[in-house]
Amino acid sequence: MQDLVAFYNNQISIYSGELSQVKKQLYTSSMFRLAVFCLAVIGVYFSMENTRLVWAIITITIVLFIFLVSRHSDLEHKRDRLRALLQINTTEIEVLHRRFQNLPDGSAYKNPEHHFSQDIDLFGRGSFYQYANRTVLKQGSDVFTTLLLENSIEGIPAKQEAIKELGQMPEWRQNFSAIASLVKTETPFNVITKWLKRYQAFVPNYMRYFTLLFSLVSVAIIAMYFLDLLNGWGVILWLLIGLGVTGTYLKKINKLSAATSKIQSTFHQYQKLIVVLENTQFAAGLLNDQQAIVLREKVKTSKILEAFSKILNALDQRNNMVFGFLGNAFFLWDLQQSFKIERWIQNHGKDVESWFKVIAFFDAYNSLGNFAFNHPEYSFPKISDERSVLKSEEAGHPLLDPKKRILNDFQIDKEQF
Numbered sequence: 001m002q003d004l005v006a007f008y009n010n011q012i013s014i015y016s017g018e019l020s021q022v023k024k025q026l027y028t029s030s031m032f033r034l035a036v037f038c039l040a041v042i043g044v045y046f047s048m049e050n051t052r053l054v055w056a057i058i059t060i061t062i063v064l065f066i067f068l069v070s071r072h073s074d075l076e077h078k079r080d081r082l083r084a085l086l087q088i089n090t091t092e093i094e095v096l097h098r099r100f101q102n103l104p105d106g107s108a109y110k111n112p113e114h115h116f117s118q119d120i121d122l123f124g125r126g127s128f129y130q131y132a133n134r135t136v137l138k139q140g141s142d143v144f145t146t147l148l149l150e151n152s153i154e155g156i157p158a159k160q161e162a163i164k165e166l167g168q169m170p171e172w173r174q175n176f177s178a179i180a181s182l183v184k185t186e187t188p189f190n191v192i193t194k195w196l197k198r199y200q201a202f203v204p205n206y207m208r209y210f211t212l213l214f215s216l217v218s219v220a221i222i223a224m225y226f227l228d229l230l231n232g233w234g235v236i237l238w239l240l241i242g243l244g245v246t247g248t249y250l251k252k253i254n255k256l257s258a259a260t261s262k263i264q265s266t267f268h269q270y271q272k273l274i275v276v277l278e279n280t281q282f283a284a285g286l287l288n289d290q291q292a293i294v295l296r297e298k299v300k301t302s303k304i305l306e307a308f309s310k311i312l313n314a315l316d317q318r319n320n321m322v323f324g325f326l327g328n329a330f331f332l333w334d335l336q337q338s339f340k341i342e343r344w345i346q347n348h349g350k351d352v353e354s355w356f357k358v359i360a361f362f363d364a365y366n367s368l369g370n371f372a373f374n375h376p377e378y379s380f381p382k383i384s385d386e387r388s389v390l391k392s393e394e395a396g397h398p399l400l401d402p403k404k405r406i407l408n409d410f411q412i413d414k415e416q417f
Helices: 002-045 051-096 128-132 138-149 156-167 170-181 189-198 207-226 232-248 250-261 264-278 285-294 301-319 321-331 333-374
Strands: 388-395 408-413
Touching: 002 051, 002 170, 051 170, 051 207, 051 321, 051 333, 128 138, 128 333, 138 333, 156 285, 156 333, 170 264, 170 333, 189 333, 207 232, 207 321, 207 333, 232 250, 232 321, 232 333, 250 301, 250 333, 264 285, 264 301, 264 333, 285 333, 301 321, 301 333, 321 333
Parallel strands: none
Antiparallel strands: 388 408
16 A cells, blocks of 8 residues: 555655646736736827727737637646646545545435345445545446446456556546546536537528628728728728627527537537547557547547637637627627537537547546556456356455455355355
């Protein structure tokens, strides 16, 4: 156990140092954003008599702020991932010292009708679920529970190979779990997949070209205004036309925005998990089979999800009052993003369920791999058709303190069963 504790303490030391550096970067980023804002305010104040210069300052500030906010968000994600990694390693040390009663106990999975789960303390306080479970996703917990409740020997060797391999990948497992733990699920997995399958598009196909043409005309009008070829009333008239076109679809856009805002974080984090899977080489057949579901020859699944995440984020920018107003007035922003979302759903919505199931699979098997890593002295049972139904040497209850439990040899032959 001392080697395991030393490993986890070393991980804590590494991640603590990295977290300290990221916090400094976040502070610098915040100060820089504040400085940009103050300079913009000062610039606008001293340029009030020059309308064109004011608009130029505002436009440049908005573009710069979008970049800075994106960079700041990346740093926040890195900070949150490091915090999650610290918590993971702290939890493992606590569990090794038999302090795990504060972890989820799986009581919701209790089933009095099940053949054996009630007899062997699978769920509830002090249960095997509470001791071994490290899933961070509801779907992963469901898969993990299904594995515990299975009463079949089918595929056991393949499952064992997968668990053995994951057991030897502690850093990989922890990184996967840390990223998965950041998923903020406002909408249940099954609700998301059903919504994607049943979604009805409302943006006409011609909007793909109309929004582009409208945006080009807007750029031309703005340029003409700055070149004194068009007065302010012309710009205002065009602005009102843009708002009018967007307003025609406003109710449906608001409904779409309300739905996508609840799944934006889920897709953003799942994309990062898919990247981890795509960039990993596995040896176990079962792991390769699952990985194959998310591997694509032409465009990577992670790129497809990343594109969707960016579109969702782009639509969410409408909540920024200044950007939402100007974006819709001159570029029909909401309609552009709504069209892209609907095309994505049409092309890839049916695949999301299978991708999410792969992530749930690895979330569940990471728990079993973690259990194997924390118990290197444990053996993997061999399935055979020999005389014995069950034969073990130095067997002990996994929930008893290793320092106190008594190990015994045990055998049940066919005629005794």
